[in-house]
Amino acid sequence: MFSLFTDNIFIQMALLASLLASFASGVIGSFVVVKRISFIAGSIAHSVLGGMGLCLWLQRTQGLTWLDPIWGAFASAIASALFLGWIHLNYRQREDALIAAIWSTGMAIGMIFLSLTPGSNVELLNLLFGNILWIENRDIIRLIVLDGIILSLVALYYRKFLALCFDEEQAILQGVHVRALYLLLLSLVAVSIVLLMQIIGTILVIALLTLPAMLATLFTNRLAVMMGLSVILCALYSIIGLTAASVLNWPPAATIALLSALSYLLALPIKKKFGKYR
C-alpha cells in the first residue's frame, strides 16, 4: 500500500493539497464552530454552484476560455458570504429562512447553467462531489498563497476574532469594528470553503470544515489549541480517507466525510469517560 504514495504522482499531489487545505480548514473551521455559524457556512458552500455554473457557461458558449470555474466559485462564495453577513447584521429576525433561501438559490442558478451548458460537465461534477486526484500545480500554488493570506489575517486579528466570537457587544464597547470584522470572518470562511471544495466537493465540504473542530472542542478548551488539533485531524481524515477510498474503491469525498463523522461519534463516549481538559 505504501507504493500507492511513492509511485503515484496524482496521489502525492492529492496528499499535498489535503495537507495545505487542512490549515485553512482547521483554523477557520474552529471559528465556524465556536461562533455557531455552521448553517451560514453550509449556505455559502452550496451557493458556489451558481458562480461555477455561470463561469462554465461563459467558458463554453461565450468563448471566455480563460475563465476557470474556480474563480466563479470564489466570486459567488464571497458575494454570498457578504450578503449573509449583511442579513445577520441587519435582519436577525428572519435570518435562518434567508440563509436557507440563499442556499437553494445558489444551487438553482448552478443547475440552470448546468443544463444550458453544452458538452460534458466533468469540472462541475468534480467540484460538486470532489475529485482530489484532479489537483494540478496551479491548484497547489493557489492553496499556498491563500493559506498564507488566511493564516496571516487570523494571526493579526486573532484576539479581535476571539472577542467577536465570544461577545460581540463587548467587542463593540472596546472599539472593534464588529461589522467589518464579521464580514471579514465570513469572507475567510468563503475562501476556505472553495479551497476545501477541491478536495471534498461542495456537497460535503461542511463535514471537513466543522467535524474536526467539533471533535477538537471535546478535548480542549483553548481556541488556539482547538485550531491546532483541528488542522491535524483534518489532515489525518483526508489522508486516511483518501487511502481507504483507493483500497475500497469508494468515492474519496464521501469516505473522508464518513470517517470524520465516525471519529466524532467514537470520541463522544471517550470524552464522557475522561471529561474535558481544564
Add this chain to the structure above:
Amino acid sequence: MKIEINDLFFSYDSIEVLTKVNLQIQSGEFIGIMGPNGGGKTTLLKLIMGFLKPAKGKVTVSGKIGYVPQVHKTDRDFPITVSELILLGALSKTTIWGTYPAHIKEKANLIIDQLGLTPHKNKVFGSLSGGLAQRALLARSLLSDPDILLLDEPTANIDTSSSALIYQLLEDLKGDKTILLVTHDLKTIIERVDRVISVQGTANAYYPKDVCEHFALGLYHTPLLGLPENHFQEKGEHVLTIH
C-alpha cells in the same frame, strides 16, 4: 453630566417598552436600577450603550462605557481561559501585531489579584462557579478603564462571598466612576447608592430616603400608577412614602 436622556421613547416592533424617559446622571454618581422583569431595565442599558436606537428622543453619553453582563448570558462552553477573557477588556490597546503590551498584562494581573482570581486565571472560563465567573466579567470591564460602569444584576444567583467582594469593589470605585447597577437586591444597595431609578415602562429617579417599602417587596409602584399619597406607610430608616 455623564448621561443625559431626553424625552426618550423606545418600542420593539409595535410594543412600547419605554415611554417619555428623562434622566440626568452626574459624573461619579452610584445609581441602583430596579424594576420588574420585562420593565425595560436591560433595554435602558442597551440604549445608553448605543446598541439600540431610540424611536424618539436623545441619549447623550460622555465617557467610555464598561459593561458587565449577567454571567448566565455568556457562552460558558466557549473555549477561553479566564486571563484570555479578562485581557479582552484591553482590545483597544493592542499593538499593531495584535498582541497586548507588557504594561497591560501587568495591569490585568493586578486586577485579577484584586478580585481574587489569581488561582483561577489559567482555568477555562466555563469551569468557574457563577460567583468567580461574574468576578472575571467585572475584571474584564475594569481593565478597559471605563468612566461609566454598567452592571446587569452582577450578584444574582452567586455565592455570598463573591457578592460581598463585588459590592466592596463598587464601594471603592464610588465617586471615581459613574456606576449604574441593575439589581433586585434593594436592601443591600440602599445604603450605598446615591439614587435609585425605577424602570417600569418609563424611568423615575428617587433618592434613597424617598424609596418606599414597596420597592423592597418587589412591587415597584410609581406615582404614575395614581395611588393615593397616603398609600405607603412610613416604616424604618429608608422606607418612606413617595411624594
